[in-house]
Amino acid sequence: MRALTTLSFASLALGQQIGTYNTEKHPEMPIEVCTAPGSCQKEATSVVLDSNWRWTHVTSGYTNCFDGSEWNTTACPDGKTCAANCAIEGADYSTTYGITTPSSGALQLKFVTKNDNGQNVGSRFTLDVDVSKLACGINGAVYFSEMDEDGGMARFPGNKAGAKYGTGYCDSQCPGDIKFINGEANSEGWSDGAGKYGTCCSEMDIWEANLDATAYTPHPCSVYEQTRCEGTDCGNGSERYSGMCDKDGCDFNSFRMGNKEFYGTGMTVDTTKPVTVVTQFVTDDGTDTGNLKSIKRFYVQDGKVIPNSNTNFDGIDPANDVTDQFCEQQKTLFQDNNYFGKLGGMGVMGKQLTKMVLVLSIWDDHAVSMNWLDSNFPTDEDPSQPGIARGRCDPAAGLPATVEAAHPDAYVVYSNIKFGAIGSTFSAN
Template structure:
C-alpha cells in the first residue's frame, strides 16, 4: 500500500475485558467459501475457506494472566524490557470477530465494518484467507485470473477497502522463526512494501525496542524493526477512487529491516518500492469512469477481474502485464485508457506503462529500481497470501488515493489529481467521527485460468 498503515492495536482492561476476548476466548476462524475455476462455468467451491484476524489487532497480555503487555500505544517496560523477553512473557489472544472487530461472513461474503463499538471502540481490521486452521492460502498468480465482487457504496472519502496479495509465509513464520508460537492461526507474519515498523511482533520477537508512540494515533507506534515483502495491490478503493498497484522488493519473501533498509530517512532508500506503479483511472486522466453514477457505478455491487499475463502465456513465464476488467449488471466493462498528454492510451500495467507514467509525472522510478514486474513475478510464482482490510490513514490521510496529492502541488499537473475528495476529507478523527458505519463487502471470490472466472 502507498502510505504506512496505522494499525489499530488493542489493549484490553485487565479482568473485565479479558473475560470477553481473553484467555477463555477460543480462536474460531469465520468461514468464507471461495471458488477455483478451470473454465467458464466450471468452478468448484472451496468450502473449507476461512479468514483470520491479523495479530496486530489482538489483545496482548502476560502469559496465563490478564495484565496488558501493550496499553494504548506503549509497551509495559516490566514485561517487555527487550524484544525477546517480551515475546517470552506475552501472548496474543483469540478474537471476538463480530462483537469486537465488526468482521462477519455469510457464505461467500465477508463484511468489514469501519468502526465497531463494544466495551471500547475498534477502528478497521485486516484479515487473511486461510487454507486450513494453521496455514494461509497461498496463490500462485502467474497466468491466472483473480475475481471478486465488491460493494463499497458505503465507503466514503478517506477510507480504503483493500484487497491485495502479500509475500507472507503460509504458516505465519513459525517454521522459520521457532520463537513464533502463534503462527497463521493467530494472524502473524505480516509484511508489505512499506516495510511497516508498527507491527508488534516480527519474526517471533516483540518490536518493543526503540518503540515511539504515534503522535496522532492513540493505538499505534513504530519500533526499530520493519517487515518487508513484495505486495500486489489488486484493489485499493472507496466509492470515489480505485487503484491497482504492484510494489516490488529487492528481497525474497518476508524480510525484517532496520535503519535505512526500512526507508526511515529517505522514502526510496529501503528494500521495497513504496510507491509502486499504480493504475488509477482518475489519475490517468479519465475522471468519469469510476464513481457513483459513472461507467463503473460504485453505488451498487460490481465484479473486479484482474489478469496476470505472462510473456509466454503460461504459468512458467514471467509477468508481463496486469489487466483489469469490470462486470456490472451483466455488462463487461473494459478498463479505461490513459488520457494524459505525452502518454500512449495504455489500459493495463506493463513495464512501458510504468516507465512512461514515472517520466510524465516526474516521479522517482523506484518501481524499476526494485526490479519491476520481474521481481513481482518471482513472488507470484512462489505464492502470495490474500489480504483484505478496511482502514483510514494517519500518515497521508488517504489523499494519495482519492484527492490531490502531494499537498501543495499544482492539481493541474499530470498525476497530482487522484480523485474528487477534498484535501481535508481524510483526517482520521473526522472520518471516524462522521462515518463510523462505513463498511466494505467482498464476496464471490474466484481464482483460475485466464477467462475462467467471469462471463463475457
C-alpha cells in the same frame, strides 16, 4: 500508519505465545478455483485476524503486555523476553471487530465497531465488491502480500502462535508498527506507535478503493520473503528510494491517468452498485511459468464487461494495463522516481506473486489522510500538473478524526472470490 485490521486466508496464509482465555474460531469464507467459465470448485477456506490487533497479555494473567500505545517494560525489557512472557489471544470477530459473514462466500468489514473496551477502527483474481458505503478517506483494500505460509513459525522459534493467530504480517511499506516481528517483540526504540524494526515483503494491491476512487498497484521488493528491516533498508523518510521495497509502486488510477468520468457515482463503473473486479496476470508466453508482462483490469456490472479506462496524457502511450513501459512513461511524465523499475519491475513482481497471502481490510490513513488515493497529492502541488489529482475528494475529508466521526457506519462487503485460468472466473449474463 494504518488504522486497520488485516484478514488473511487461513488455508493460504500465512506473538508469540498463545492465550487461553478466548477460543479462536475463524469465520468461514469459501473461495472458488476455476478451470473454465462455469466450471469452478469451492475450497473450504476461512479468514484469520492479524495478530497486531489482538489482545496481548502476560502468560500468567490478564496484565497487558501492550496497553494503548506503549509496551509493558516489566514484561518486555527486550524483544526476546517479551515474546516469551506474552501471549496473543483468540478474537471475538463479530462483537469486537465488526467482522461478519452475511452469506456463504461473503465477508463484511465494518469501519467503526463499538465494544466493551471502547471502539475498534477498521478491519485488515476476481471478486465482487460493494463500496457504496465507503466515503472519502476510507480504503476498502484487497491485496496479496508475500508472507510465510505458516506465519513464520518454522523460521522463528520465538513464534508459537503462527498463521492460526495471524502472525507474520509484512507488506511493501515495511511497517514499523507491527508489534511482533521474527518471533520477537518490536519493543526496542518504540516511539510514536512504531519500533526500531519494520517488516518488509512484496505486495500486489488488487483493489484499493472507496466510493470515489480506485487504484491497483504492484510493489516489488529486493527480498523474496518476509524480512525484518532496520535503518536505511526500511526506506523511511528521505531514504524512501534506498529501502528493500518499492513503496510507491506503479499504480493505475483511472482519475489520475486522465479519465475523470470512469469510476464513481453514476459513472461508467457505478460505485453505488456492486461490481465484479477482474484482475488478469498475463505472461510473455501464455503459461503460468512465463515472465509477467502485463496486469490487466476489467469490471463486470449489470451484465456488461467493462474494460479498464485508457490513459489520457501526452507522453504516455494509450494503454489500460500495467506494463514496464507504462510504468516508465508514467514515472517520467509525473516526475516520480521509477524505483519500481530499479527493483526489477514486472519480471521481479511476477516471481514474487508465486507465493502470497490474500489480505482483506478496511482502513483510514493517519499519515496523509488517503489523499494519495482519492484527492490531490501532494496537497501543496498544482492539481493541474499531471499525476497530482487522484480523485474528487476534498483533502481534509480524509482526516481520521473527521472520517471516523462522520462515517462510523461505513462498511465494505467482499464476496464471490475466485481464481483460475484467464477467462475462467467471470462471464457477462
